[in-house]
Amino acid sequence: xxxxxxxxxxxxxxxxxxxxxxxxxxxxxxxxxxxxxxxxxxxxxxxxxxxxxxxxxxxxxxxxxxxxxxxxxxxxxxxxxxxxxxxxxxxxxxxxxxxxxxxxxxxxxxxxxxxxxxxxxxxxxxxxxxxxxxxxxxxxxxxxxxxxxxxxxxxxxxxxxxxxxxxxxxxxxxxxxxxxxxxxxxxxxxxxxxxxxxxxxxxxxxxxxxxxxxxxxxxxxxxxxxxxxxxxxxxxxxxxxxxxxxxxxxxxxxxxxx
Amino acid sequence: xxxxxxxxxxxxxxxxxxxxxxxxxxxxxxxxxxxxxxxxxxxxxxxxxxxxxxxxxxxxxxxxxxxxxxxxxxxxxxxxxxxxxxxxxxxxxxxxxxxxxxxxxxxxxxxxxxxxxxxxxxxxxxxxxxxxxxxxxxxxxxxxxxxxxxxxxxxxxxxxxxxxxxxxxxxxxxxxxxxxxxxxxxxxxxxxxxxxxxxxxxxxxxxxxxxxxxxxxxxxxxxxxxxxxxxxxxxxxxxxxxxxxxxxxxxxxxxxxxxxxxxxxxxx
Numbered sequence: 001x002x003x004x005x006x007x008x009x010x011x012x013x014x015x016x017x018x019x020x021x022x023x024x025x026x027x028x029x030x031x032x033x034x035x036x037x038x039x040x041x042x043x044x045x046x047x048x049x050x051x052x053x054x055x056x057x058x059x060x061x062x063x064x065x066x067x068x069x070x071x072x073x074x075x076x077x078x079x080x081x082x083x084x085x086x087x088x089x090x091x092x093x094x095x096x097x098x099x100x101x102x103x104x105x106x107x108x109x110x111x112x113x114x115x116x117x118x119x120x121x122x123x124x125x126x127x128x129x130x131x132x133x134x135x136x137x138x139x140x141x142x143x144x145x146x147x148x149x150x151x152x153x154x155x156x157x158x159x160x161x162x163x164x165x166x167x168x169x170x171x172x173x174x175x176x177x178x179x180x181x182x183x184x185x186x187x188x189x190x191x192x193x194x195x196x197x198x199x200x201x202x203x204x205x206x207x208x209x210x211x212x213x214x215x216x217x218x219x220x221x222x223x224x225x226x227x228x229x230x231x232x233x234x235x236x237x238x239x240x241x242x243x244x245x246x247x248x249x250x251x252x253x254x255x256x257x258x
Numbered sequence: 259x260x261x262x263x264x265x266x267x268x269x270x271x272x273x274x275x276x277x278x279x280x281x282x283x284x285x286x287x288x289x290x291x292x293x294x295x296x297x298x299x300x301x302x303x304x305x306x307x308x309x310x311x312x313x314x315x316x317x318x319x320x321x322x323x324x325x326x327x328x329x330x331x332x333x334x335x336x337x338x339x340x341x342x343x344x345x346x347x348x349x350x351x352x353x354x355x356x357x358x359x360x361x362x363x364x365x366x367x368x369x370x371x372x373x374x375x376x377x378x379x380x381x382x383x384x385x386x387x388x389x390x391x392x393x394x395x396x397x398x399x400x401x402x403x404x405x406x407x408x409x410x411x412x413x414x415x416x417x418x419x420x421x422x423x424x425x426x427x428x429x430x431x432x433x434x435x436x437x438x439x440x441x442x443x444x445x446x447x448x449x450x451x452x453x454x455x456x457x458x459x460x461x462x463x464x465x466x467x468x469x470x471x472x473x474x475x476x477x478x479x480x481x482x483x484x485x486x487x488x489x490x491x492x493x494x495x496x497x498x499x500x501x502x503x504x505x506x507x508x509x510x511x512x513x514x515x516x517x518x519x520x521x522x523x524x525x526x
Contacts, residue, residue, distance in 0.1 A: 135522040
């Protein structure tokens with residue numbers, strides 16, 4: 001691997017709680033290459049969201065080191081190296097869809113016309129071109145999450161952090177969104193590195209180049225499974241025998257992890 | 259399909275229907291109560307000094323509408339000034355409490371308690387402190403009455419953004435100023451307006467009642483108290499009518515401001 005864009009070196013994270021310290025992550029080492037799509041999967045309490053938040057400097061490690069683009073996560077955050085998408089869309093309901101997408105650009109002080117132009121082109125990319133001036137509450141859950149993805153991409157970050165972004169959507173919308181996310185990702189130039197936290201095994205296999213299987217108590221990396229399905233992935237990918245084989249492999253791995 | 263068309267399809271008939279449905283029942287009830295009142299006063303021959311009929315009250319008002327409105331506006335301007343001072347200070351202190359959580363720990367629980375206290379009881383003392391004739395004592399009462407509910411409500415609004423919304427700001431490395439102006443303040447706007455609605459009624463009450471304890475001749479509270487004192491009930495009622503109308507107008511003004519300030523809430 002060339003110089004990794006994200007590097008975890010023997011990282012641990014311990015929370016103090018009323019009942020004594022809780023080890024959320026134990027001795028995690030992981031390297032992620034630029035442009036890679038990595039899915040983090042594991043049962044609740046395996047620390048997959050914590051791992052993602054360490055990259056984003058939304059939490060700090062208790063031990064070991066995290067490097068993002070060869071910098072501290074804090075420096076990477078200050079350099080606006082990543083965009084983030086949560087499980088809830090977290091759109092600000094007093095802003096139109098377009099102005100939600102413009103929010104990071106406003107904070108970064110980009111000129112108004114440029115912001116609007118960028119927002120409109122991104123909204124077209126995620127299929128919301130006609131909804132630029134609507135308010136979030138006028139959109140369905142799936143549409144809101146698409147707007148949140150557009151917002152995360154608005155300032156062209158080199159890393160995209162996604163914390164169960166499709167977890168609240170119904171299965172049909174979810175499969176469509178997975179396909180759209182891959183289209184957006186492969187259409188972006190340069191391709192961002194994606195860290196995608198999920199509970200869903202088929203989702204992880206369908207999207208990722210590598211699936212990082214994590215185990216709980218204490219959270220650690222059980223195994224990293226490379227996904228050798230060809231791209232672009234389509235609806236047919238889900239019917240590929242290799243897809244089933246990989247899903248089974250991840251499932252087996254999760255079972256032994258318990 | 260365009261968003262605007264969807265919006266219109268959903269809400270235009272609903273809005274008109276909603277207005278009609280919302281508007282007629284209270285209007286009918288109001289007319290019914292007025293009618294019963296009128297009938298009762300006439301049918302039971304209730305003496306004028308006890309309770310005049312609505313028609314008599316309106317007739318009395320029509321004898322000198324200019325004067326009554328003028329003294330009404332004098333009282334309303336005290337209410338407006340006091341409300342503006344109280345609400346502005348309340349919102350400012352709420353913002354300071356968010357900036358310095360230590361201050362919030364001390365101030366907010368006290369403000370919650372103070373919101374439940376009948377501050378109007380301060381009115382006679384305000385007369386001693388700020389002069390019983392001068393408008394300052396009325397404005398003072400209203401300012402104190404509106405300060406606490408605004409402080410509590412705006413503070414709740416400013417801390418209402420969820421953890422994710424704040425983490426999003428952190429992910430953009432947004433400076434505190436941006437977190438305040440682009441997240442906390444707009445999130446607090448609905449809380450501010452609901453406080454303001456309560457404060458409009460509070461401030462009319464405060465301004466009128468404060469004048470019961472003294473004030474210039476040309477003031478609504480003074481007029482009501484004087485007329486009632488010499489059993490000129492019709493005159494007192496005509497001034498009460500003016501107080502009601504001006505209070506309603508003030509309230510509607512706030513509703514309109516609310517609609518303009520928060521266009522995203524129109525259809526919620």
